[in-house]
Amino acid sequence: MASPVESRRPELRKDSVTNRWVIFSPARAKRPSDFKSKSPAPSSTDSPQTCPFCIGQEHHCAPEIFRFPPQNPDWKVRVIQNLYPALSRDKDLDSSTSLSSGSLLWGCLLDGYGFHDVIIESPVHSVHLSDLTPEDVAQVLFAYKKRILQLASDDSIKYVQVFKNHGASAGASMTHSHSQMVGLPVIPPSVTTRLDSMKQYFNETGKCSICHVPTKDLLVDESVHFISVVPYAASFPFELWIVPRDHVSHFHELDQEKAVDLGGLLKVTLIKMSLQLNKPPFNFMIHTSPLQASDSDLAYSHWFFQIVPHLSGVGGFELGTGCYINPVFPEDAAKVMREVNIS
Amino acid sequence: MASPVESRRPELRKDSVTNRWVIFSPARAKRPSDFKSKSPAPSSTDSPQTCPFCIGQEHHCAPEIFRFPPQNPDWKVRVIQNLYPALSRDKDLDSSTSLSSGSLLWGCLLDGYGFHDVIIESPVHSVHLSDLTPEDVAQVLFAYKKRILQLASDDSIKYVQVFKNHGASAGASMTHSHSQMVGLPVIPPSVTTRLDSMKQYFNETGKCSICHVPTKDLLVDESVHFISVVPYAASFPFELWIVPRDHVSHFHELDQEKAVDLGGLLKVTLIKMSLQLNKPPFNFMIHTSPLQASDSDLAYSHWFFQIVPHLSGVGGFELGTGCYINPVFPEDAAKVMREVNIS
Numbered sequence: 272m273a274s275p276v277e278s279r280r281p282e283l284r285k286d287s288v289t290n291r292w293v294i295f296s297p298a299r300a301k302r303p304s305d306f307k308s309k310s311p312a313p314s315s316t317d318s319p320q321t322c323p324f325c326i327g328q329e330h331h332c333a334p335e336i337f338r339f340p341p342q343n344p345d346w347k348v349r350v351i352q353n354l355y356p357a358l359s360r361d362k363d364l365d366s367s368t369s370l371s372s373g374s375l376l377w378g379c380l381l382d383g384y385g386f387h388d389v390i391i392e393s394p395v396h397s398v399h400l401s402d403l404t405p406e407d408v409a410q411v412l413f414a415y416k417k418r419i420l421q422l423a424s425d426d427s428i429k430y431v432q433v434f435k436n437h438g439a440s441a442g443a444s445m446t447h448s449h450s451q452m453v454g455l456p457v458i459p460p461s462v463t464t465r466l467d468s469m470k471q472y473f474n475e476t477g478k479c480s481i482c483h484v485p486t487k488d489l490l491v492d493e494s495v496h497f498i499s500v501v502p503y504a505a506s507f508p509f510e511l512w513i514v515p516r517d518h519v520s521h522f523h524e525l526d527q528e529k530a531v532d533l534g535g536l537l538k539v540t541l542i543k544m545s546l547q548l549n550k551p552p553f554n555f556m557i558h559t560s561p562l563q564a565s566d567s568d569l570a571y572s573h574w575f576f577q578i579v580p581h582l583s584g585v586g587g588f589e590l591g592t593g594c595y596i597n598p599v600f601p602e603d604a605a606k607v608m609r610e611v612n613i614s
Numbered sequence: 615m616a617s618p619v620e621s622r623r624p625e626l627r628k629d630s631v632t633n634r635w636v637i638f639s640p641a642r643a644k645r646p647s648d649f650k651s652k653s654p655a656p657s658s659t660d661s662p663q664t665c666p667f668c669i670g671q672e673h674h675c676a677p678e679i680f681r682f683p684p685q686n687p688d689w690k691v692r693v694i695q696n697l698y699p700a701l702s703r704d705k706d707l708d709s710s711t712s713l714s715s716g717s718l719l720w721g722c723l724l725d726g727y728g729f730h731d732v733i734i735e736s737p738v739h740s741v742h743l744s745d746l747t748p749e750d751v752a753q754v755l756f757a758y759k760k761r762i763l764q765l766a767s768d769d770s771i772k773y774v775q776v777f778k779n780h781g782a783s784a785g786a787s788m789t790h791s792h793s794q795m796v797g798l799p800v801i802p803p804s805v806t807t808r809l810d811s812m813k814q815y816f817n818e819t820g821k822c823s824i825c826h827v828p829t830k831d832l833l834v835d836e837s838v839h840f841i842s843v844v845p846y847a848a849s850f851p852f853e854l855w856i857v858p859r860d861h862v863s864h865f866h867e868l869d870q871e872k873a874v875d876l877g878g879l880l881k882v883t884l885i886k887m888s889l890q891l892n893k894p895p896f897n898f899m900i901h902t903s904p905l906q907a908s909d910s911d912l913a914y915s916h917w918f919f920q921i922v923p924h925l926s927g928v929g930g931f932e933l934g935t936g937c938y939i940n941p942v943f944p945e946d947a948a949k950v951m952r953e954v955n956i957s
């Protein structure tokens with residue numbers, strides 16, 4: 272196995288100006304990268320011989336958490352610890368850091384306890400998520416679910432962020448198809464903002480804003496249990512959401528039948544994006560509810576998938592304002608995506 | 615002069631889930647780019663012969679707003695309209711859009727009225743901002759100030775965001791040294807969050823959080839009227855803030871003496887960053903107060919400069935949570951920046 276990285280414990284800090292949690296994690300600086308120059312062309316180190324995520328190379332990875340099928344050398348999905356984790360899975364025995372800092376007057380400081388895992392989506396280096404069958408995509412989704420349920424048993428973990436980076440300009444440092452999961456000791460700022468906004472809509476209209484998501488002109492595809500739409504105020508060109516038709520607050524309530532249905536729609540969506548936008552780098556994120564959400568919160572909170580192709584970067588305007596500039600109207604993006612022919 | 619771009623009027627939309635304003639601006643899709651492949655190497659079109667921002671090429675630019683020195687063919691700084699503006703500087707005569715949309719039930723819609731200008735920082739193609747003398751940097755800062763004061767006379771404009779993109783991966787599509795300014799009809803979300811946070815600190819401590827910014831271990835440099843620090847919860851590695859020592863709410867209160875002092879510190883900071891971090895792409899943003907801020911708001915709001923070198927991209931975790939992972943502790947970054955020798 273690769274050797275663990277020794278360094279200062281991670282910390283979470285928030286200052287009194289931006290009011291945003293930041294994770295300080297020196298271990299992250301030591302990550303290797305398949306992408307030497309952040310250029311879209313795969314680098315020479317990108318080969319199954321040297322990739323730790325490939326089948327047969329398990330000993331080059333940080334410890335495994337579980338695999339599907341269990342105990343099978345011929346695995347389809349593996350969930351492993353991240354070798355360069357943003358947070359530390361060991362509880363801090365000496366909690367003095369959180370008391371001794373003079374800067375505390377000016378912000379907040381939390382010990383960086385939490386979990387950071389990697390989900391290897393396929394045993395084979397060159398296979399992308401969209402190459403899998405709907406049933407195999409469902410296995411990946413089930414791996415997220417199983418791991419979220421494990422994390423939920425730890426009272427210190429408040430929120431789990433599942434995300435995928437595909438392609439160098441979407442942040443990926445590894446090319447072998449994978450996604451990640453971070454179990455956080457705080458509810459992150461975008462989640463709080465989203466829930467506050469959905470709550471306000473619910474209080475004003477009596478309806479869940481996602482059950483009520485606009486589909487006129489914005490619908491792209493439908494499956495039995497899900498729809499895909501371009502959101503009304505998409506931050507990014509060709510951003511897409513996949514939304515469960517039923518009001519469900521937590522992603523981890525997904526059952527087998529719905530997982531296969533979602534797997535199919537996710538596959539179709541990624542294929543369409545790849546065809547129409549010339550294989551763009553992309554991210555996806557699962558937006559779910561906090562683990563310990565109260566019953567009253569569940570009334571207005573509804574999980575969904577957000578998929579963001581990377582077509583242009585952002586600049587100082589977005590960094591400064593938190594406001595995005597999107598050159599493509601959502602109804603135009605939806606029309607283009609509806610018309611892609613994948614047969 | 616280059617011909618203006620015809621297209622659908624820009625719109626600002628906010629949905630009921632993310633609660634974030636997004637500017638939809640089809641004109642932006644038509645921008646040319648010096649950087650064909652978003653690679654750090656300058657492209658072949660990047661030459662003074664074809665650059666509209668170079669002296670002698672003024673007729674290839676959108677209309678000029680003013681120049682320093684005024685009416686002088688031998689200008690040092692020009693402020694011009696952005697040829698591909700995110701917002702429209704013409705008032706909408708037919709305001710029916712904001713009433714007719716059915717989606718309004720689900721979000722907010724505003725006509726995209728506002729201003730988007732470019733500040734050309736030097737007449738010469740190869741001269742960077744950090745190559746200028748402190749007095750010439752002060753001229754650029756004064757150009758921001760003069761234009762902000764012009765925009766402030768329009769009651770519809772609530773906030774002005776000044777920003778600079780340097781280098782392709784920081785978003786720049788043009789290499790000739792320039793910055794931009796957007797006059798917005800709304801107060802953007804990050805500004806609201808920042809002001810709420812500073813207000814809370816003020817209510818709890820009776821102090822302005824920026825007057826009180828922590829300097830122990832975090833100070834980098836000092837000038838007569840300003841200090842530079844790494845913020846306590848820096849979102850990005852080697853992020854720096856330049857903060858006025860006196861409590862001043864609006865950037866546009868800057869006087870001549872302070873502008874030269876700030877020009878000198880900004881120059882030193884950019885040179886240090888360039889030396890220490892190997893000429894990184896970067897953004898800077900001026901964080902100021904809303905134009906129509908009330909007297910009680912001015913008590914806790916204090917403008918500052920934020921400078922962000924681009925050393926690594928962001929991925930799905932940051933997009934999903936709004937929470938950043940920074941591998942470099944602020945006190946370590948400050949130490950490194952303090953020790954750069956620029957003599």
Ligand SMILES: Nc1ncnc2c1ncn2[C@@H]1O[C@H](COP(=O)(O)OP(=O)(O)O[C@H]2O[C@H](CO)[C@@H](O)[C@H](O)[C@H]2O)[C@@H](O)[C@H]1O
Nearest residue numbers: 323332333353354355436442443444445927928929930931
């Ligand atoms: N042998 C091994 N065993 C186990 N794990 C291994 C391993 N070798 C590498 N890893 C881990 O595998 C992960 C691969 O993740 P990605 O390629 O999706 O992006 P990464 O997390 O590097 O950063 C991107 O995503 C994060 C989060 O969004 C951003 O902060 C960052 O800027 C962006 O580049 C890395 O986190 C790495 O630590």
Ligand SMILES: Nc1ncnc2c1ncn2[C@@H]1O[C@H](COP(=O)(O)OP(=O)(O)O[C@H]2O[C@H](CO)[C@@H](O)[C@H](O)[C@H]2O)[C@@H](O)[C@H]1O
Nearest residue numbers: 584585586587588666675676696697698779785786787788
């Ligand atoms: N002849 C001419 N006359 C007048 N103006 C001209 C012109 N030719 C080009 N321009 C304008 O000059 C500006 C140059 O700006 P930058 O290089 O800083 O980045 P840009 O705005 O393209 O996008 C970056 O910044 C924005 C805002 O942060 C992000 O939305 C985007 O993703 C990122 O790439 C462009 O806005 C362009 O429209």
